[in-house]
Amino acid sequence: MWPTRLAKLVAVAAGALGLLLIQQQSQAQETPPLPQQQWSFDGIFGTYDKAAMQRGFQVYKQICSACHAVKHLYFRDLAALGYTEDQVKAIAATDQCTDGPNDQGQMYQRPCRPSDPIPGPFPNDKAAAVANGGVAPPDQSLIVKARDGGPDYVYALLNGFTPAPKGFQVVSGKYYNEYFPAHNISMPPPLSDGAVAFADGTKATVPQMAHDVVTFLAWASEPNLDARHRIGVRVFLFLIVGVGIFYAAKRKIWAAVH
Amino acid sequence: MADLTDENIRHAHSDTTRRDFLMLTAGALGAVAVGATVWPFIDTMNPARDTLAASTTEVDLTPVAVGQRLTVAWRGKPVFIDHRTTAEIKTAREVDIAQLRDPQSDAERVKKPGWLVVVGVCTHLGCIPLGQKTGDDRGPFGGWFCPCHGSIYDTSGRIRQGPAPANLAVPPYEFTGNATIRIG
Amino acid sequence: MADVHRGSGSRIIRWIDHRLPFMAMMQHELYDYPTPRNLSYWWNFGSLAGIMLVIMIVTGVFLAMQYTPSASLAFDSVERIMRDVNYGWLNRYAHANGASMFFAILYIHMFRGLYYGSYKAPRELLWMLGVLILVLAIATAFMGYVLPWGQMSYWAATVITSLFSAIPLIGQGIVTFLWGGFTVGDPTLHRFYALHYLLPFIILAVVLLHLIALHRFGSNNPLGIDMKGPQDSIPFHPYYTIKDLFGLCVFLLIYAFFVFYAPNFLGSPDNYIPANPMQTPNHIVPEWYLLPYYAILRSITFSILGIPAKLLGVIFAFGSLFVLLIVPWLDTSSVRSSQFRPIYKWLFWVLVIDVLALGWVGANPPQGIVVTVGQIATLYFYVHFLILLPVLGKIERPRPLPSSIAAAVLGDAAGVAAPAAPMGRS
Numbered sequence: 011m012w013p014t015r016l017a018k019l020v021a022v023a024a025g026a027l028g029l030l031l032i033q034q035q036s037q038a039q040e041t042p043p044l045p046q047q048q049w050s051f052d053g054i055f056g057t058y059d060k061a062a063m064q065r066g067f068q069v070y071k072q073i074c075s076a077c078h079a080v081k082h083l084y085f086r087d088l089a090a091l092g093y094t095e096d097q098v099k100a101i102a103a104t105d106q107c108t109d110g111p112n113d114q115g116q117m118y119q120r121p122c123r124p125s126d127p128i129p130g131p132f133p134n135d136k137a138a139a140v141a142n143g144g145v146a147p148p149d150q151s152l153i154v155k156a157r158d159g160g161p162d163y164v165y166a167l168l169n170g171f172t173p174a175p176k177g178f179q180v181v182s183g184k185y186y187n188e189y190f191p192a193h194n195i196s197m198p199p200p201l202s203d204g205a206v207a208f209a210d211g212t213k214a215t216v217p218q219m220a221h222d223v224v225t226f227l228a229w230a231s232e233p234n235l236d237a238r239h240r241i242g243v244r245v246f247l248f249l250i251v252g253v254g255i256f257y258a259a260k261r262k263i264w265a266a267v268h
Numbered sequence: 269m270a271d272l273t274d275e276n277i278r279h280a281h282s283d284t285t286r287r288d289f290l291m292l293t294a295g296a297l298g299a300v301a302v303g304a305t306v307w308p309f310i311d312t313m314n315p316a317r318d319t320l321a322a323s324t325t326e327v328d329l330t331p332v333a334v335g336q337r338l339t340v341a342w343r344g345k346p347v348f349i350d351h352r353t354t355a356e357i358k359t360a361r362e363v364d365i366a367q368l369r370d371p372q373s374d375a376e377r378v379k380k381p382g383w384l385v386v387v388g389v390c391t392h393l394g395c396i397p398l399g400q401k402t403g404d405d406r407g408p409f410g411g412w413f414c415p416c417h418g419s420i421y422d423t424s425g426r427i428r429q430g431p432a433p434a435n436l437a438v439p440p441y442e443f444t445g446n447a448t449i450r451i452g
Numbered sequence: 453m454a455d456v457h458r459g460s461g462s463r464i465i466r467w468i469d470h471r472l473p474f475m476a477m478m479q480h481e482l483y484d485y486p487t488p489r490n491l492s493y494w495w496n497f498g499s500l501a502g503i504m505l506v507i508m509i510v511t512g513v514f515l516a517m518q519y520t521p522s523a524s525l526a527f528d529s530v531e532r533i534m535r536d537v538n539y540g541w542l543n544r545y546a547h548a549n550g551a552s553m554f555f556a557i558l559y560i561h562m563f564r565g566l567y568y569g570s571y572k573a574p575r576e577l578l579w580m581l582g583v584l585i586l587v588l589a590i591a592t593a594f595m596g597y598v599l600p601w602g603q604m605s606y607w608a609a610t611v612i613t614s615l616f617s618a619i620p621l622i623g624q625g626i627v628t629f630l631w632g633g634f635t636v637g638d639p640t641l642h643r644f645y646a647l648h649y650l651l652p653f654i655i656l657a658v659v660l661l662h663l664i665a666l667h668r669f670g671s672n673n674p675l676g677i678d679m680k681g682p683q684d685s686i687p688f689h690p691y692y693t694i695k696d697l698f699g700l701c702v703f704l705l706i707y708a709f710f711v712f713y714a715p716n717f718l719g720s721p722d723n724y725i726p727a728n729p730m731q732t733p734n735h736i737v738p739e740w741y742l743l744p745y746y747a748i749l750r751s752i753t754f755s756i757l758g759i760p761a762k763l764l765g766v767i768f769a770f771g772s773l774f775v776l777l778i779v780p781w782l783d784t785s786s787v788r789s790s791q792f793r794p795i796y797k798w799l800f801w802v803l804v805i806d807v808l809a810l811g812w813v814g815a816n817p818p819q820g821i822v823v824t825v826g827q828i829a830t831l832y833f834y835v836h837f838l839i840l841l842p843v844l845g846k847i848e849r850p851r852p853l854p855s856s857i858a859a860a861v862l863g864d865a866a867g868v869a870a871p872a873a874p875m876g877r878s
Contacts, residue, residue: 084321086321124321148725156721158721237541238541238545248300252704253701256694256698259287260695267489314538316536317535
């Protein structure tokens, strides 16, 4: 009885898998499949690479932040990149934050503090849209979680500014990107070789900068991943022991009935 | 075979100790699991990171003349800043500390004698004492008077009468300039 | 054992129990409760669903302490939970994935009921209360999904509430009423929050009724025959408590895998984009557990007898739940378990595949083959319940049933010889 039932279960599972595969194929038609990258935060023991995050933050700060905000990030969060408290204070102080109202009822600018959110380039979405040809650059603090394919997609996109194939009409004011849905993207190619000078001497190639900034953005969208993975391993070990103990106890108790 | 009372099962099996060991281990595992699960939930109710990172408050003291008092907000609480007169400082310093409920000298409570900075929350049950505005009842010691249950503080913010157990707390602060302080 | 336990209770407990027989009730319903001795692991899912409901309520209450149900603040407050609140990410992921786990458990529990005929007399009300729990769970999950106020939240709310506009004459009025405005907005979010907090407690009450109905006649079992005497049953404790605990541990492994290693696998990336009433995502998909209903809804692309397709789709989607409700009267066979129903056994698996196919249809854009598969699967779903099930009961020749549970489990000799111990002692 059991083997046939098991066979049926396998059949059902196989059918479901088949359906999934068909689905994936149908989705794959428009843009090429995303190349799989190696990320330090992959897998159950994965953690964010702090050096890569610091380089990525430098790329964000010097390039991306001209158009994109990271509105869910605070300066204090940057301690997770491996900066000391004083370094975080120094980084914060390089930006101006709005505070107030003061005694005269005026809002005023002052150097940012660690407790401030990292200010964005535009006061609101409308202003962002007007300054960027009608399309507001999306916020980056959740971008990795908010896109199918996650880090691989953002990485592919940053490297995906190829010449348009023959016959493809790029809309005026837009740019061809292999991995962007419908290929017409409003963002000009943001990265070029040597666009930043990394403090640690790493060569700033486009793939290198893309990889680093995606590591930074992955952290920005999921800052608790390290803790999640660490606790997860413990929970798993505990539960595996639990399964063993409870199974033995169950066998022992049921021995009298069978 | 189907006779399943506990006693019969016990007698039917010689390895009782192994079973008991299993049960104890299973029970212990369960207890640890419950404990480890409860803590994260409780901990969500502790102050969050953004709350703990609550900003410092900078105060410009220049507009506060001698004898005037200023209230500023720090971590959502009022902080009393008192630009004390020489007479007020004198009375605060002449008190016999041994007589106080919460013995503290005035010098311990200020960074500059002219400026008293205290958290304006009564140490009894958290009301905000009167005395900041002109015309407020400051109580017989010239400091603050809490209208809720009648606690009376002196010009050093020390408890002198009433139910409050301790002096008004002094927040962490420092003079960043001659006439500016940063609280927190 | 039972008496020993009762006797060793402190005097205070006995004093209370004399006046408020709570301990005695627990003793009777959770300790001594005679349970068929042959339950398989498929019977674990009932208690598992109960535990999952408690986990959902607990995580939900703690999330509610941090969440802000306002259109302008909801999204950011969820991000604050994820980033700043201690263990907030764990709490939210446990809650979001817990919903998926709860539905997975419910569906397995219900398919088990369908396979072993657990809905048949005298357990019709037990089954119907179960279907009611499913309906309430769907409503709760839907409203909970709106709360993070991401793009999928917003558009799911818009699409699902708009279903009611299919109702002739008063439809649009009802939709405006549900929204509390001219679109899904702040008032909608507030009321969904209130109801999302309320409904689980109503589910809890229905679960209590479900348990009362269950304990009236006891659990069904893989053989589908009644317990005829004490030799057929064993006390719930320790046999099924330990079995349920073991099952719980295995389940928690799967649950923990999602929470810790694939927390967003079952969700949509679009829900990490804040709600934007001016732009619909390209591809709106409900959570996986609602895909089959969604597929049925979209499969009706034609009108019948002058009833417009939109209204028919709504009727058929909700109808799938109603059909489940009346299954006890659609199935005319007197034999419960599929083990003794050679034809139904296969139809059951065809139904499973049919529902999976509907799920696949619901997940994909309605173009080409997807539409055809959806229409065939929808048709088959109704044919299964409304035609095959009633007819099969009349024409199918069941295999002979064993004389008793004990006879089947222990062999005939043992079944007859077994002394009446388990019941006799309590």
